[in-house]
Amino acid sequence: MKAESSPPPYRLAAVCLGLLCAALLIAIIALSVYHNACISSPQMAHPLTVPEFICKACPSNWINMNSTCYYFSSDAMNWNESFFYCRFLGANLVIINSDEKQKFVFEHSKETYWIGLNDAAKEDTFMWVDGTKLTKGYWNKRQPDNHEDEDCVTINPVASFQMAWNDLKCSIKERFICEAKALDLSADSLS
Ligand SMILES: *[C@@H]1O[C@H](CO)[C@@H](O)[C@H](O)[C@H]1NC(C)=O
Numbered sequence: 001m002k003a004e005s006s007p008p009p010y011r012l013a014a015v016c017l018g019l020l021c022a023a024l025l026i027a028i029i030a031l032s033v034y035h036n037a038c039i040s041s042p043q044m045a046h047p048l049t050v051p052e053f054i055c056k057a058c059p060s061n062w063i064n065m066n067s068t069c070y071y072f073s074s075d076a077m078n079w080n081e082s083f084f085y086c087r088f089l090g091a092n093l094v095i096i097n098s099d100e101k102q103k104f105v106f107e108h109s110k111e112t113y114w115i116g117l118n119d120a121a122k123e124d125t126f127m128w129v130d131g132t133k134l135t136k137g138y139w140n141k142r143q144p145d146n147h148e149d150e151d152c153v154t155i156n157p158v159a160s161f162q163m164a165w166n167d168l169k170c171s172i173k174e175r176f177i178c179e180a181k182a183l184d185l186s187a188d189s190l191s
């Protein structure tokens, strides 16, 4: 019997250790790429693109935009019910305070939706659900007209995002849009 006919056991062990090292190295590289993508600015296009939603998560059937989650309801409720339903989901009726946000919400509004704005407390003083006053509106022609005491505001699928809002009676049932901050799953926030 010759010893050379089969490799000595130490050689097998060396090969196994080598493979193990390679696997660990790959795992470390993968984890560090994931970590870097999560801590880098979500707006920044990362060369090794780990999608933003891995780090800033939204529930399924919510839309993730700039680390904010948007829910476009399929059920219709009156304004108050919509308000409390969003709260129940840990969210708020949407607050639209920039052209970009108005464009984004408008583009996803294939129906009429309640937004988080009304002038129920004081006629013609429109307030957002976070207590801030409306600064720029995107009203449709001749709106708001308070026709038969309309105090709550909808966004509508019309021709232009600039003129998409209308005031309606708060008791009417419409769909509604909730927003919430995305859940931060980055390594930093979890540690
Ligand atoms: C919501 O309900 C409360 C309590 O019933 C009422 O006082 C308030 O006016 C309602 N608000 C709107 C906007 O309908």
Ligand SMILES: *[C@@H]1O[C@H](CO)[C@@H](O)[C@H](O)[C@H]1NC(C)=O
Residues within 6 Å of the ligand: 043, 065, 066, 100, 101, 104
């Ligand atoms: C998302 O963020 C980008 C970059 O800051 C900005 O240009 C864009 O308008 C934002 N979109 C919305 C809907 O807020």
